[in-house]
Amino acid sequence: MDVLRVFNNNLVLARDESGVEVILTGRGLGFQAKPGDLVVRERIVRVFRAEDGRDPDHLAGLLAGxxxxxxxxxxxxxxxxxxxxxxxxxxxxxxxxxxxxxxxxxxxxxxxxxxxxxxxxxxxxxxxxxxxxxxxxxxxxxxxxxxxxxxxxxxxxxxxxxxxxxxDLSASYTMTGLIQQLLDVVAGAHGVVLEPGSVSVGRFVTHLRYLVVRISQRRQLDDRRHSEVGEAVRRSYPEAWETAARLARLVELRQQVTLTPDEVSYLAMHVARIVQDAGVTGEDAPPV
CATH class of the missing domain: 1.10.1790.10 (PRD domain)
Known part of the structure; x- marks a missing residue:
């Protein structure tokens, strides 16, 4: 591996054999090292690889601080x-x-x-x-x-x-408050107690977590071919669909974004499932 940049005596940015930039830490790893030098492998303690398109140089600078x-x-x-x-x-x-x-x-x-x-x-x-x-x-x-x-x-x-x-912890605080509010709406709308440890509630929470991420990345579910399935969900589970529409309005208020019909459909399916699992009779819940 070749040294690209020395941040301090214990941290360098390097390029590995596959051409990927990596962050290396180890005592004395950067001591008297210069860009272009070979990394002393025996001194490497840990290798960090940037993810999701993040800038390795920027992350290395933060880590060095x-x-x-x-x-x-x-x-x-x-x-x-x-x-x-x-x-x-x-x-x-x-x-x-x-x-x-x-x-x-x-x-x-x-x-x-x-x-x-x-x-x-x-x-x-x-x-x-x-x-x-x-x-x-x-x-x-x-x-x-x-x-x-x-x-x-x-x-x-x-x-x-x-x-x-x-x-950024502030994003997680916002997400946590939003998810709890959405669960409270479901419980209140259907008169049920949602058990945090239940499989259906756990799946719903996971779905909501990734929904928030999709919103932040502007990558909502939006498949035009799914519209027929969405209509089937609306017809089969009208109460769950109504609740899902309420949830979508809350998300719009809190996140300043309108959910796609596909996202609302999946919310409705999850609502139907967790309400059924909470013991309410009536609509048969779909698999989610």
Missing amino acids: IPPEHVQLVVDALAEIGLDRVAAKPALVVAMADHVGSALDRAAEGQVVVYPLLGEVTNLYPEEYAQATALLDAVNARVPVPLPREEAVALALHLVNAGFATG
Whole structure:
């Protein structure tokens, strides 16, 4: 591998054998190195590859701006709980290491941050919250002043972001509030209690998460050939369709975008399924 740019003694941007730019970390990896030099492979500790068209040079610069001990702390803790694939995402490592560094400073001063959406995060993202709790334990085993349990909420949202290649927690806060509001509308409209642990609710939450991502990427489902299926859903599940239309209006208000008919159709199918699974008789729910 050839060195493209040296950021500091421990981090360089390089080009691998396949011609892809990669971010390399390792003690002394960049010491006295110059663009065009061969990378000293024995010094490489970790290889980061940019995803989703992100600029490797920009990510390397962000990573170089984080104290290396915080980066190593996060990477080691993620690896310990089996999240090596997450630890390989440079954008997530930057965001999480920066957050953990600030949290360590607060802990040293005896400050505790109470994060909003604790109930929503634990209900909507049970897998990520469980991982975040384990991650917090792994971090605390490595630091002199442990972080408070409240930090699991923020760590969980970072893990949610890992699936969408973004380091901006504000987007996850917005998404979480929107999803909870949509679930509340479904429960209220059909007079049911939605169990967070149920398969149908879990699938619906996953669908909503990716709906928000599709909206942000301007890639909504929009297949003209699906229109007949949409009409069939409208005829077969009129109550679910009406609820889905309400959900679509809420999304429009919160996200400033109009959902395509296909997106509304899929919302209706999910609504029909979770209402049926919650014990309401009447419409037979479609498979989703």
